[in-house]
Amino acid sequence: AQSVTQPDIHITVSEGASLELRCNYSYGATPYLFWYVQSPGQGLQLLLKYFSGDTLVQGIKGFEAEFKRSQSSFNLRKPSVHWSDAAEYFCAVGAIGGYQKVTFGIGTKLQVIP
Amino acid sequence: GAVVSQHPSWVICKSGTSVKIECRSLDFQATTMFWYRQFPKQSLMLMATSNEGSKATYEQGVEKDKFLINHASLTLSTLTVTSAHPEDSSFYICSAEDRGHNGELFFGEGSRLTVL
Numbered sequence: 001a002q003s004v005t006q007p008d009i010h011i012t013v014s015e016g017a018s019l020e021l022r023c024n025y026s027y028g029a030t031p032y033l034f035w036y037v038q039s040p041g042q043g044l045q046l047l048l049k050y051f052s053g054d055t056l057v058q059g060i061k062g063f064e065a066e067f068k069r070s071q072s073s074f075n076l077r078k079p080s081v082h083w084s085d086a087a088e089y090f091c092a093v094g095a096i097g098g099y100q101k102v103t104f105g106i107g108t109k110l111q112v113i114p
Numbered sequence: 115g116a117v118v119s120q121h122p123s124w125v126i127c128k129s130g131t132s133v134k135i136e137c138r139s140l141d142f143q144a145t146t147m148f149w150y151r152q153f154p155k156q157s158l159m160l161m162a163t164s165n166e167g168s169k170a171t172y173e174q175g176v177e178k179d180k181f182l183i184n185h186a187s188l189t190l191s192t193l194t195v196t197s198a199h200p201e202d203s204s205f206y207i208c209s210a211e212d213r214g215h216n217g218e219l220f221f222g223e224g225s226r227l228t229v230l
Contacts, residue, residue: 041123041223043118043120043207043209043224044158044209102219104157105157106155106156107157
């Protein structure tokens with residue numbers, strides 16, 4: 001069965017600082033990997049996804065993530081955080097077929113301080 | 115991107131009553147929708163897959179008689195929590211598969227259910 005681990009439940013960064021959110025997955029085959037963001041009272045929005053090809057994936061809002069098969073990781077990064085990035089971030093892994101049967105991590109809550 | 119809307123955003127009900135939550139795809143047709151449950155400080159757990167015109171497929175451990183799902187049209191799926199109890203209090207989120215966007219999932223805003 002597939003699973004996702006997000007080891008950091010809560011992270012606080014200063015505005016303008018760089019950000020890295022960690023994600024490790026467990027899946028028996030080539031995974032489909034996703035990062036979603038959830039703002040308070042909002043649904044989930046897809047930031048970026050990895051299906052195949054280039055292991056460094058660019059997403060919306062200046063985010064990127066790198067797939068490292070040897071480490072079973074898909075960490076999310078942003079070079080300079082903005083106050084509007086404060087939200088909860090979910091890493092997810094999908095089974096064959098892409099988007100369906102997506103398993104989510106527990107989420108990392110990001111706080112941005114001035 | 116495509117828009118999915120859930121209603122109501124929050125609902126409070128008495129124990130023993132039933133509550134219906136709607137999930138609508140506003141600008142695309144969705145033959146497949148998904149219902150999730152999110153506990154505080156926990157991940158989203160897939161409850162069931164809702165297929166237009168057919169019975170929903172429930173995940174292991176989810177009571178189908180407790181959580182009734184109806185997907186009668188290509189833009190609407192409903193989740194009815196029957197005979198609600200306080201332990202059913204949770205955040206329920208739906209998503210809809212947009213085949214016009216390579217099957218990408220678009221999520222609703224979520225519905226907060228509190229059972230007294």
